[in-house]
Amino acid sequence: xxxxxxxxxxxxxxLLLEWRQKYALGGIALYVVSTVFVIxxxxxxxxxxxxxxxxxxxxxxxxxxxxVNAIAKSFTQExxxxxxxxxxLMSPQAVxxxxxxxxxxxxxxxxxxxxxxxxxxxxxxxxxxxxxSVVVLLGGLGFSFLLSMISAIAAKAxxxxxxxxxxxxxxxxxxxxxxxxxxxxAFVAEATFEDVSGLLVTLLALDAMLVAxxxxxxxxxxxx
Amino acid sequence: MLNLLRKRWWKFVSVAFLLVALxxxxxxxxxxxxxxxxxxxxxxxxxxxxxITTYNTNFENNKVPKVYLRGNELxxxxxxxxxxxxxxxxxxxxxxDSLGTNGTKPFNVVIDDAVxxxxxxxSAVVLAxxxxxxxxxxxxxxxxxxxxxxxxxxxxxxxxxxxxxxLFYHVPxxxxxxxxxxxxxxxxxxxxxxxxxxxxxFAKEAAYVAMLFGALGIVTGMTWANFTWGTPxxxxxxxxxxxxxxxxxxxxxxxxxxxxxxxxxxKVSAVYGIFAFIIYIIxxxxxxxxxxxxxxxxxxNPAFSNYDLDNRLRPVFYAxxxxxxxxxxxxxxxxxxxxxxxxxxxxxxxxPYESMVS
Numbered sequence: 270x271x272x273x274x275x276x277x278x279x280x281x282x283x284l285l286l287e288w289r290q291k292y293a294l295g296g297i298a299l300y301v302v303s304t305v306f307v308i309x310x311x312x313x314x315x316x317x318x319x320x321x322x323x324x325x326x327x328x329x330x331x332x333x334x335x336x337v338n339a340i341a342k343s344f345t346q347e348x349x350x351x352x353x354x355x356x357x358l359m360s361p362q363a364v365x366x367x368x369x370x371x372x373x374x375x376x377x378x379x380x381x382x383x384x385x386x387x388x389x390x391x392x393x394x395x396x397x398x399x400x401x402s403v404v405v406l407l408g409g410l411g412f413s414f415l416l417s418m419i420s421a422i423a424a425k426a427x428x429x430x431x432x433x434x435x436x437x438x439x440x441x442x443x444x445x446x447x448x449x450x451x452x453x454x455a456f457v458a459e460a461t462f463e464d465v466s467g468l469l470v471t472l473l474a475l476d477a478m479l480v481a482x483x484x485x486x487x488x489x490x491x492x493x
Numbered sequence: 494m495l496n497l498l499r500k501r502w503w504k505f506v507s508v509a510f511l512l513v514a515l516x517x518x519x520x521x522x523x524x525x526x527x528x529x530x531x532x533x534x535x536x537x538x539x540x541x542x543x544x545i546t547t548y549n550t551n552f553e554n555n556k557v558p559k560v561y562l563r564g565n566e567l568x569x570x571x572x573x574x575x576x577x578x579x580x581x582x583x584x585x586x587x588x589x590d591s592l593g594t595n596g597t598k599p600f601n602v603v604i605d606d607a608v609x610x611x612x613x614x615x616s617a618v619v620l621a622x623x624x625x626x627x628x629x630x631x632x633x634x635x636x637x638x639x640x641x642x643x644x645x646x647x648x649x650x651x652x653x654x655x656x657x658x659x660l661f662y663h664v665p666x667x668x669x670x671x672x673x674x675x676x677x678x679x680x681x682x683x684x685x686x687x688x689x690x691x692x693x694x695f696a697k698e699a700a701y702v703a704m705l706f707g708a709l710g711i712v713t714g715m716t717w718a719n720f721t722w723g724t725p726x727x728x729x730x731x732x733x734x735x736x737x738x739x740x741x742x743x744x745x746x747x748x749x750x751x752x753x754x755x756x757x758x759x760k761v762s763a764v765y766g767i768f769a770f771i772i773y774i775i776x777x778x779x780x781x782x783x784x785x786x787x788x789x790x791x792x793x794n795p796a797f798s799n800y801d802l803d804n805r806l807r808p809v810f811y812a813x814x815x816x817x818x819x820x821x822x823x824x825x826x827x828x829x830x831x832x833x834x835x836x837x838x839x840x841x842x843x844x845p846y847e848s849m850v851s
Contacts, residue, residue, distance in 0.1 A: 425761045
């Protein structure tokens with residue numbers, strides 16, 4: 270079996286598992302909605318207009334926490350023995366790639382939910398939806414790539430939520446800062462892709478580098 | 494003794510360099526500078542009597558310095574200079590009545606002293622004028638030659654003042670920290686490719702000492718920022734980079750602490766160490782391009798090489814870099830030896846029976 274085939278099988282397995290445990294996906298979707306609702310009710314106290322910067326920060330922080338919670342379970346939802354069994358069947362690269370692909374899909378879904386709920390409840394300062402969609406898409410991919418690897422590391426250390434957070438927050442900062450900057454561009458209706466091309470390339474390069482790093486480092490991690 | 498020198502020469506060298514940097518950094522005075530000039534405004538045609546207060550000068554009546562007013566192509570000499578005290582003098586100017594400026598024009602006050610060298614205060618006096626220029630651009634011969642202070646001294650810079658000495662302590666601490674982090678990164682790679690436990694100890698202790706230096710770098714930096722920028726912490730990419738580095742490696746230690754099995758701890762922390770270091774390097778190289786920094790070399794501020802790190806600061810600065818790096822390496826090697834001894838002791842406790850048999 271080549272790598273692409275292995276990844277396809279493993280992603281199909283992830284989807285099947287998710288389908289059998291629908292409450293997990295529902296749970297994380299509810300997590301997004303509840304978070305936004307808490308923000309909405311908290312902000313509504315003074316009936317003040319939400320500043321663009323605040324909206325931006327709240328949106329990405331919500332996504333960050335959602336991503337950490339959604340991806341933390343990547344390597345622990347199945348027991349050790351079963352993971353060991355996969356490792357005997359598949360190459361480690363296929364395992365990490367499949368997790369990243371699956372988590373990327375999950376993150377895109379969750380980002381879409383978050384964006385929809387944010388827009389409905391808190392309005393949206395976005396002026397250039399084309400740019401913002403690309404930013405959100407690449408941001409979601411970046412989150413899922415980085416957190417998949419971190420969750421693999423945290424899983425080795427008992428995978429408590431604290432560890433997942435403290436390991437991921439400092440390394441996710443460059444990503445977040447680029448995303449915040451890019452989103453600010455997307456708030457301006459006159460913005461074009463030319464204005465943000467430099468930052469978009471940086472973001473793409475960061476995403477690609479995260480994949481490459483995980484691809485190289487993961488094989489060292491799983492061998493027990 | 495000779496043998497000790499031969500084997501441990503680098504320890505002596507680094508201690509010597511550090512001592513040189515500590516002593517020389519504090520010993521030499523600052524160059525002369527102008528702290529205050531009054532009045533700050535005048536008009537053309539006026540007889541202007543400037544009261545000038547200086548720093549680190551030693552004016553004497555038999556060696557009166559030359560005083561000039563300088564604004565682009567305009568150049569005026571003081572007609573009379575009176576020394577009031579070693580750090581106070583009065584200079585009288587006859588400002589021409591045709592400056593050729595419509596409005597106001599800032600002038601630098603320049604003092605040319607035989608001992609203290611040439612020093613100036615930028616835009617110290619603003620001259621107002623409306624008459625057209627008569628072509629004359631200077632009231633005396635342009636005999637100003639810029640020469641340095643006669644004695645060894647550090648540059649006098651506004652905003653920085655005496656705190657310029659912190660350059661010898663704050664910056665080398667960061668240099669040493671980054672070098673140690675590179676050391677830790679290299680050791681992590683070496684561990685993953687060889688599975689030699691020694692490299693794991695190396696990676697951990699290098700990161701540990703790097704954090705020690707990082708903490709010192711933050712403390713010295715905050716003291717400096719409080720003096721020069723008026724606040725110990727600003728939203729500056731360099732500061733954020735430092736903070737993120739600290740957070741990353743503190744997380745690294747928490748990760749190590751939460752793993753109990755030695756092989757697994759070495760492997761998992763090596764993977765995280767490599768992952769985090771590469772992202773950290775991207776962070777400190779990418780982030781400054783996203784926003785301005787107050788630090789030299791960023792956001793239009795001149796870099797070290799332009800004028801901040803001039804030739805008087807350079808030798809002491811490099812001595813401090815070598816000294817701090819050497820001391821860091823020494824602390825690291827002591828900690829490595831200590832950890833290895835602890836491991837050995839632990840092994841003996843763990844396997845009393847085997848050691849008795851053998």
